[in-house]
Amino acid sequence: MRSSDLSRLERLDAIAALLKDDAALTANGLAERLGVSLRTISRDLALLRDRGVPVEADRGRGGGLRLPRQWGVGRLSLTYREAVELLVSLAIAEQLPSPWLIANLAAIRRKLVASFAPSLKDKIAGLRSRILIGGSASAAVLESFSPLGPEISEALLTGFLEQRRVRLFYRDVAGRLTEREVEPQWLLLNTPVWYVMGWDHKRQAVRSFRCDRILEAHLTDVPFTLRPAREFDEAIADIRAIRP
Amino acid sequence: MRSSDLSRLERLDAIAALLKDDAALTANGLAERLGVSLRTISRDLALLRDRGVPVEADRGRGGGLRLPRQWGVGRLSLTYREAVELLVSLAIAEQLPSPWLIANLAAIRRKLVASFAPSLKDKIAGLRSRILIGGSASAAVLESFSPLGPEISEALLTGFLEQRRVRLFYRDVAGRLTEREVEPQWLLLNTPVWYVMGWDHKRQAVRSFRCDRILEAHLTDVPFTLRPAREFDEAIADIRAIRP
DNA sequence: AATAATACGCCATTTAATGGCATGTTTCTT
DNA sequence: AAGAAACATGCCATTAAATGGCGTATTATT
Incomplete structure (x- = not known):
């Protein structure tokens, strides 16, 4: 069962993949399977070790190659x-x-x-320190809760991550519709309700927004810098105080 | 500024790394920097693309190479x-x-x-479906809550993951000290209290254990198989009902 | 139109990879 | 204690791949 010819790079990947399937493998078996000589497999193993893959070898009769249990996981490519x-x-x-x-x-x-x-x-x-997890939302908040549309969350998250200003259409507590220009600096979760806190340029003050009351959110190109954490202490306390 | 000689493998890694530093790079710049010819860089780029790295190239004056913004992340190796x-x-x-x-x-x-x-x-x-997140613990539970020792959590987690039986010393609700032999099949979190649910071999029944009332936990080598989810419905409901 | 960049084909040259063989080492079986 | 089965490593001739240089095509900017 000889695989089609592989370049060295591909062969290294293939060996690592085969070793992950912790079937008992010998170097000889690998050689046959990949259609190369034992000597080459031997060199490939050395290369893999150089590159940080902890291939373990049991010598002697009944021995073989394996990766330690801990090493279940290969390389993960994430966007x-x-x-x-x-x-x-x-x-x-x-x-x-x-x-x-x-x-x-x-x-x-x-x-x-x-x-x-x-x-x-x-x-x-610094991202992690700007995400806060509170407790559960109050019954009153829960009642009026509605899920977010993907466009809104996309804009908010991107603004938060890349530190860019966001233009919001917001329905406030009293039901009034307003337009805001906000720097999304903090996120706070009172399950299941997310809040965005940030500098409101129209009001020139720190404001917090319940995300599910945001009607529209548009990302702008205007960057912002982080404000000191203490400016948000009050707003954070306010949101947390909503709980019963 | 020529780097010391690199093998092709190393050079590919180096190119990917340099491209991640989204400095404006041209193929010519790379060639000088890595001490190889432009032609070789060109081939290396083709190879990287073959291997799934989305190298983008702007042709013409002022052009150059880059990785798209989305591609911030290379490969992650986890144990x-x-x-x-x-x-x-x-x-x-x-x-x-x-x-x-x-x-x-x-x-x-x-x-x-x-x-x-x-x-x-x-x-x-199946791991994910066997971890349940409930709500917050009641005030009464919170009051008696104490954090877990690392040995206990290690044994419980390993038993849960690898499906191996665990021997517990447990102080039950009434304060009685008992020894159990348990298959840890489900985990449930009522923040901040974790519960283990599983088959209790001494009692021959499904039981749940508040983790912070476990005094000792010892991993055994006895494997177990998963029991049907419905057997745990009752126990799960019980724990959730503890809330006020 | 000129320039600066990538893309790619071709070919001689250089370098690296490979296979084969020999030797050594470890470990299990008999 | 001997033998066999496995990995580890050194050496060398052979083969395959990588490289550099050159030419040309293509694209975008000035």
Whole structure:
């Protein structure tokens, strides 16, 4: 069963893939399967080890090759958007009051951040601290809750991530319709309701917006810089106080 | 500024890394920087594209090479344990009632699962559905809550993931100390309290355990198989009913 | 129209990969 | 204790791939 000819790069990938299927494999078996000599497999293994794949070999009769159990996972390619969503999820999970199964999340987050382009790193590094997870929403809030449209969440999230101003059409508590120009600086979740907090340019003040009361959201090209956290203390406290 | 000689593999990595630093780069610049000819760079770019890296090129004066913004993220290598913790985090985030910024988590989860060895996939695929996120714990529960030791959570989590029986020393509601032999089949979070549900071999019945009342947990080598979900309906309802 | 960039085909040359063989080492079986 | 089955590594002739140089085509800007 010889596979069609593979370039060296492809063969390395193939070997790693075969080793992940923790069937008992010998170097000889690999050689036959990939249609190359034992010597070549041997060199490929050395190369894989050089490149950080922890191939383990049991010598002697009955031996063979394997990857350690810990190494179940190969390389994961994520798009920018997927990585960001992952970061948001991690932020949520990390802020749960009871992190027992997720002791190493910080390490994962570091790896994720490290894989971003340097120009994005700065923006992304502080992201986690600007997402707050509160408690559950009050019954009154729950009653009036409605899910968000994808365009709105897209615009808000992008504005939040890339620090760009967003133009909102908002229905406020009293039911009045207003247009705002907002820097989305913080996100807060009182399950299931998300809030955006930021500098409101029309009002020249920190304001918070219940996301499901936003009727339209349009991303602009105007960048903004982060304001000091303490400016938001009051707004955060306000939202949290909505709870019964 | 010529880097020390690189093998082709290394050069491909280097090019991808340089492109991630979205500095304006031309093929000629890369050639000088890496000490190879323009023709070689050109071929390397073709190779990268073959391997799925979406290198974009602007032709003409002022042009150059770049990766699209979306592509911030290269390849992420996670250990088995990290991947599992990531899956758990995803499960938690996905079960939040308001998933607006995390619409694509399912795609990420699929990629993650796909990167596992086939033999592990089965176990891991069903993992998410066996983690339940409830609401917040009641005041009464909160009062008696204490955080878990790392050894206990390690044993419980491993037992849950690898489907192996766990021996518990448990202080029950009445304060009695008992020893149990449990198959940890479900996890349930009423923030911040985790519960393990599973088949109790001493009692021959489904039982649930508040994790912070577990005094000791020892992993055994005895494997178990999953029981049908409906057997746990009652126990799940019970725990959820603890809330006020 | 000139220029600066990528894209790609061709070919001689250089370098790296390969196979074969020999040798050493570890571990299990008999 | 001997033998067999596995990995590890060195050496060398052979083969295949990568490289550089050149030419040409294409695209976008000035």
